[in-house]
Amino acid sequence: MKTPVIQEEPEEPRRGALDAPEPENPGSPRLPAPRRKFMSRPAEWVRTRPLVAFFVLAYALSWAPVPFGSFFAPGALIAALIVVSVSQGTAGLRELVSRLIRWRVHWIWYVAAIAVPLTVHFAAMGSNMAFGAPAPSTGDIAPWYGIALAIGMNMVNPFGGPFSEEPSFRGFAQPGLQKRRSPLAATAILAVLITGWHAPLFFISSFGLEPHEALTTVALTFWYGWLFNQAGGSALLALLAHATEGSVNTEDLWPSGADATRETWLYFGLWCAVAVCLVLAHRRFWTAKAPPGAQEPPERRTQTIVTES
Numbered sequence: 001m002k003t004p005v006i007q008e009e010p011e012e013p014r015r016g017a018l019d020a021p022e023p024e025n026p027g028s029p030r031l032p033a034p035r036r037k038f039m040s041r042p043a044e045w046v047r048t049r050p051l052v053a054f055f056v057l058a059y060a061l062s063w064a065p066v067p068f069g070s071f072f073a074p075g076a077l078i079a080a081l082i083v084v085s086v087s088q089g090t091a092g093l094r095e096l097v098s099r100l101i102r103w104r105v106h107w108i109w110y111v112a113a114i115a116v117p118l119t120v121h122f123a124a125m126g127s128n129m130a131f132g133a134p135a136p137s138t139g140d141i142a143p144w145y146g147i148a149l150a151i152g153m154n155m156v157n158p159f160g161g162p163f164s165e166e167p168s169f170r171g172f173a174q175p176g177l178q179k180r181r182s183p184l185a186a187t188a189i190l191a192v193l194i195t196g197w198h199a200p201l202f203f204i205s206s207f208g209l210e211p212h213e214a215l216t217t218v219a220l221t222f223w224y225g226w227l228f229n230q231a232g233g234s235a236l237l238a239l240l241a242h243a244t245e246g247s248v249n250t251e252d253l254w255p256s257g258a259d260a261t262r263e264t265w266l267y268f269g270l271w272c273a274v275a276v277c278l279v280l281a282h283r284r285f286w287t288a289k290a291p292p293g294a295q296e297p298p299e300r301r302t303q304t305i306v307t308e309s
Contacts, residue, residue, distance in 0.1 A: 043086050050087040051176050054079050055193055058168065066200045071207070073164040076197065080168035095297060099171040102234040102293075109231040110240070114151075116223065117245035120274065124267040125250040131266075133259040147247055154243035162242035169194055170228045171235035175296040178229075183294075184279070184286035187225035191218045213264060219271035220245065226278045229285070233293035 046053040061075025084092040129135055154162050169190065177186035195217045202211045224238045231237040250267070254260040279286055289295075 046083055046086045050083050051173060053087075054083040054168070054173060055197075057082060059197060062197060063200060066204070069204055069206060071200055071204065073161050074159060075164075076168040077164045080172045084172060096167065096171055099175075099233055099235040100167045100239070102232065102236055105231040105234050105237060109227065109234075109237050113227060113237050113241035114244050116274065117241060118147075118248065120267065120270045121245075121248045121250050124263060124270055125253065127266045127270075128250075128254070128259060128263045131262060133254055133262065136253040150247035151240070151243045154246050155239055160246070162239050162246060165194070166224075166235050166239040166242055170224060170238040174225060174228060175233060175290075175294055178290035178294060179296045182287050183225065183229055183290050186290070187222055187286075190225065191221035194221055210264065213268070216268045216271055219268070219275040222275035222278060223271065226282070226285075229291055229294045232291055233295070 057079035058076040061078055062072045064075070065072050080096065081093070084096055088095070125136075154160055157163055173193075174186060174190055177189055181189075195214050198214065198217055201207045202209045202214055224241060227241055228235065228238045251260055251263050254263055
């Protein structure tokens with residue numbers, strides 16, 4: 001006869017020789033609790049609130065050099081690796097890496113990841129010229145192979161925004177938010193948090209950004225979130241789209257003045273149009289449950305062992 005037996009871990013592990021209490025020293029104060037219990041409290045907090053821990057740590061690491069006029073973009077990726085290691089262990093790290101190398105998706109999503117950002121860039125440039133901006137010289141526009149090289153470099157640059165943000169914000173945070181929320185709610189929350197993470201960039205003069213450009217970050221978050229979900233939770237496709245968007249800077253064609261300001265607002269308006277069209281044209285997707293590959297995997301259940309008696 002086979003009897004299922006569920007093995008449960010004891011509440012308190014057995015103490016070995018290394019776990020014996022330290023001898024008391026009359027001249028030193030007595031510790032209120034064992035050190036290992038004190039050290040386990042932060043880890044337990046991370047395991048129970050991984051998303052909160054991730055964003056707190058990402059903000060802290062990336063904003064640490066702000067007083068010195070800098071910003072540490074890899075802080076987001078480092079925060080994701082730390083939180084996943086503590087909360088999910090090796091299995092979580094494998095899942096994070098698998099999303100980053102998930103390349104077996106329909107070819108149409110590769111086309112969209114490259115074509116949509118380039119279309120928005122060149123549409124903004126053309127609209128600006130239609131409103132009176134002078135046409136840039138051909139030497140100011142990079143050839144196609146230069147753009148391709150820039151995209152490749154942005155995808156692998158460990159200190160750049162795309163490589164730091166997509167494995168962490170899309171590869172880790174978005175699936176966690178979509179575990180109990182619709183893609184629309186999860187992406188809206190993520191848009192606010194990502195824009196807040198970028199906030200110092202809009203006030204440090206060396207980055208050349210204006211506060212109103214934060215609105216573009218909100219619109220882009222909806223585009224990246226939509227692509228991530230459509231590609232079955234592939235952070236690689238989101239990384240490709242982000243690297244493409246960052247490889248062309250049409251604002252540099254008009255360094256200053258009314259033409260440069262108009263270019264910024266046109267670029268923002270076009271990305272808002274993309275985001276609104278995605279939400280309105282694909283309403284059922286945004287309000288339904290996220291695809292399985294774009295959700296955080298379910299927790300492992302207790303293993304049942306069958307023994308013969």
